[in-house]
Amino acid sequence: MNKRLALVIRFCVLTLFVASIAACSPAVTQAPEVTEAPVVTEAILPTDIVSAEAPIDVTLWFHGGSVGESDTLRAQVEDFNASQTKYRMTINEIPGGAAAGSGYNDAVNAAAVAGTLPDLLDFDGPFLFNYAWGGYLTPLDDLIPAELKADIFPSVLDSLKYDGKIYGIGQYDSGLALCGNKAILEEAGVRIPTSVEDAWTFAEFNEVLEKVKGVGGTEYSIDLKMNYGAGEWYSYGFTPVIWGNGGDLIDRSTYQTADGFINGEKTVAAVTWFKSLFDNGYATSTPPDDNEFVNGKAALGWCGHWMTTTYYDALKENFVLIPMPNFGERQATGNGTWVWGITKDSKNPEGAMAFIEFIMKPEEVLRTVTQNGAVPATFSATEQSDLFKKGGRLSIFGEQLARVDIATPRPITPGYPVITSAFYTALDNIIKGADIQTELDAAADKIDKDLQDNSFYPQK
Amino acid sequence: MKKQGYSQDNFFGWLMSSPALLLLTIFVIIPLVMGLGWSFTNKRLISPLPTEYIGLKNYDSILAIKLIPIDPILDENGKPQIDEKGNIQYFRVRDVIRANPKYQDFRLYTEFNAFGNHFGIIAKDPDFYRALINTTLYVLMIVPAIGIISLLLALLVNQRIWGVSIFRVLYFIPSITSISVTSVVWMFLYNPDQGLINQLLQKISFGAFGFSPWLQSADTALLAIILYTIWQASGLFMVIFLGGLQDIPEDTYEAAKIDGANPFQTLLYVVIPQLRNTIIYVVITSSILGFRLFTQVDVMTKGGPEGSTLTLMMHTVNEGFRNQKIGYASAISIVFFIFILILTFTQRKIFKSENVLE
Structure with a gap:
C-alpha cells in the first residue's frame, strides 16, 4: 500500500513538474491553419492541359466579428472566383478585432514568425506601420494599376504609406460621429446640426447631454459602446476627445516620447471630462449588450460607421447622423480603417492584386459600404453613391473626412500597438475608478520604455 | 537468464514510452532549452532589429x-x-x-x-510582482475551495437515489464546456446593473447587498474570477472524488456502522483517510490548474482593472506576444519555472513527511 502510494505521489509530482515546464515555455498561440488548398490532380491528368487550365490558389485572411461584413466579403470572393479562371481565392476568417491582444493580431504575428502568412490579409490602418516595419508586407507601388491609384482619394492613399511606399489598399475609410434619435432630441428641444460647419460647440454639447437625460424613456444620454471592452475601440473612438482638446498620445513631431503628451495637461483635462460622463450619469460603463441605443435607453450614440446600418434599420426616419462636436479647442474625429495588404512571402502577389482590383470596382465598393456604412475611398464609388452625396443619410462622414483639421489619424508609427494598448488599459482603469494622472503617467512610461527597447523604431 | 529478461523488459519499456518521450522532447524540452537561451537576449518576435546577447539584463528587469x-x-x-x-x-x-x-x-x-x-x-517591472502576487493568492484560494466543494458534491451525488445521475451530469457540464464560452456567460451574470448575481443578492438580502461591481473593480475582480473557476472546475474534481469514493469497499462503511459511528465520524475517520491518494491528486492538479490561469482572465478582464487580475501566464503572453519581447518573456518563464520548482519540492516534502508519520 505504502509503495503504491509513493508511486502515486511520484507520478503526481512528475505531472506537476512537466506541466510547469509546459506552462513556462513561451506561450505561442497557434496560428490558425490556412484552409487547405484543394489538391490539384496534376499527376493523373496530362500536365500540358492542366498547367494551362488549373487556377492558381490564392489565400486570404479576414478579421471576423461582423456577420454582415464577412457575408459580403464571402460573396465577393465567390464572384471573383466565378469572374475569371486564372486564380482561385480561398478565404479564412479569423476571430477577433484589431487590438493588440485580440485574436486576429495574435494570429497574424504568430503566422509571420512561423512563415505561414496568406497571400492577402486585412488589418486595421495604424497597424500597417508595425507590419511594414517588421518587414512582412510587400510594397504595392509597382503592383497597383495607375487608374486604380488615381481613383483612390489621395488623403486615404497617403495614410497607407510607410517610408514613402504604399503598403495597403482599402475600399473605404472609417466614419465616426454621433448617432441621434431624432424624436427624443426634438422632444428635449435641442438643435440638431445638419452639417460639419454648424456642429455643436463644447458648451452646447454638454448642455445637450444634460437636456436629453431621461427624456422619452431614456436611462442615460449617450451610448458609448463600452460593451466592446478595453481595446482598439477606446483608442479609435475616444482619442478624438483628446485631440479636440489639444492633447495627443505621443509627440508627433519626433515620435520619440509620449511623456508630456499622453499624460500632459490637455490630455488629462480631456480624460477627466470623459470620465465625468459616467460620474454624471450621462453614460454607463457597463451596458449589458450592443443594443442600448436601438432599445431607446440612450438618446445619442457614439457611432462608428459599422453601426449605422443597424441603427437606421431600427430607427428609420428617426435616425440622424450628427457631426462630432467641438471638444474644447476644435472638432475632431478619427479616420483609418481595415485595409488589404499583400505579404512579403506571397507567391502570387499578382493574384492577390487581381482580387484587390476586383473589389475596388465602384459596384463592389458600393456593395461593401452599403452594408457596413463606411465611407467609400474611391472617386468612382462616391459619385454613384446615394448615401454619401450631399444631403445623403451618411454625408456627414464624408464631410468630416474631407477636413484635415477635423479627421485625425491615429499615431503614425511602428510603435502603435504598444501606444494603443497602454492608452486603452489606462482609460479602462480610469473608468473603473483609478487615479487619472497616475494611470496616464504609467502609460507614458510604458510607451517610452517600448520606444527605447526598439531603438525608436529606426527606418531602414 | 534473469539478466536477459530484465534487458528485454528494459527494451520494451523504452519502446512503449518512446512516443511520449518524443513528444515531450519536441514540445517541452526543446522549447525549454530555447527559452533559456533566449532569456539572455533581447530577441523580438518580428523586427528588423538584430538580436543581441544582453546577459542577465532581462532577469534584472524582472526582479529589481x-x-x-x-x-x-x-x-x-x-x-x-x-x-x-x-x-x-x-x-x-x-x-x-x-x-x-x-x-x-x-x-x-x-x-x-x-x-x-x-x-x-x-x-523595474511592477506588473511581474502584481502577477506573482495575484497568481499565488488565486492558487491559495482555489485549491482548498475546489477540494472541499468538489468532495461535498461527490458525497452528494454518491447517494443511491433515483435520478442522481442527472445531477452528476449537471455538475460536470461546466467542466466540459469551453472556458471562453462560460466566461462570456459569467460576464453577463456579473454585470453590475443588470446581472443576475447582483439582482439575486438584492432580492434575497432585501436590498442590503445589491451592488457589487464584480469585474469592474480592482477590489473584487480577482474574487469574481475565483468564484467562476470554482464553479467551472469543481465538477471535474467531483468526478475524480466520485471514483475514489466508489473504490471504498462497502464493508468498511458497515464496520463503521456496527461500531456506532455517526455519518460525520464516518466521513472523518473512514472516508477521508481512504481518499488520501485522491486528495493528493486533486490538490496537485488543481494547483497546476491555478498556476496556468489565463483563459478566463483574458476573456473577462484582460488582467485589469489596475492589474488586479493579471496572472503570470498572462504577463508572459502580453510581453512576449503582444509587446513582441520574446527574450524578456522567456526570462519570465524561466523565473516562473524556478518558482514552481521550489513549490513542487515543498509540496513533495510535505506529502513525504506525512507518509513517514503514518
Missing part, C-alpha cells in the same frame, strides 16, 4: 525591486504641507524616481504609510 522613503513636501516654514483633509502631502513617487538617476527604469509599484513615514515600493 526597491523600497524608498518618500519625503513630505515642505512649506516655506520647513513644515510638511497639509491638505484640506489633514493629510500630509508627499512628493509624487514618479517625480522622485525621475529626479534620481539611481532609480532609472524603475516604476511605481505601490506606496504606503508606516511608522509615521511614507514609503514607495518601486520595481
